[in-house]
């Protein structure tokens with residue numbers, strides 16, 4: 412289940428501090444939020460407390476058999492699971508895949524491999540939680556990352572799409588510009604309030620028939636912005 416916040420939450424179940432340190436840095440670069448658990452039981456508690464969007468599960472955990480953790484994870488959350496295994500541990504990989512992990516990463520892995528795996532499983536994750544947003548000729552297909560206006564696809568930059576996706580998932584809710592910057596770009600951009608204004612204008616130019624008199628992405632004077640759902 413996706414959290415309310417825009418940046419995906421990764422639950423890392425890993426006891427090796429070297430990998431914890433590496434993953435902490437890499438996931439920040441990849442614009443993921445991360446929570447860390449050093450044992451399988453701690454990981455299960457975290458998964459229940461704050462359901463992650465994806466789980467990175469070390470196959471060699473100190474307290475319990477990792478595949479038991481996998482079974483329990485499946486009971487408490489819907490997130491895809493990427494197993495982390497030692498390179499060459501073909502038997503471990505085979506057992507993990509048989510047990511139903513969504514993908515695996517062989518240690519040591521680099522930043523690009525990590526981000527590619529995470530994005531791949533998030534991409535494949537069931538989109539059921541987020542049916543497409545459709546309102547008065549505007550369609551935002553979250554699973555396909557596609558925006559259409561009157562049936563025609565609209566090309567968008569990554570930031571434009573993230574802003575529109577966030578507003579579409581939170582339709583009819585008004586966000587202050589600072590809130591939007593925090594949700595879409597992250598707290599490190601907190602001082603950059605004009606980002607919201609600039610990108611709202613760009614998105615309007617792409618989705619509105621009359622950008623100066625918007626029908627979808629509306630300004631609430633003195634408050635902020637809202638994506639309205641018509642019909």
Ligand code: CA
Pocket residue numbers: 425426427469470471472473
């Ligand atoms: Ca380990």
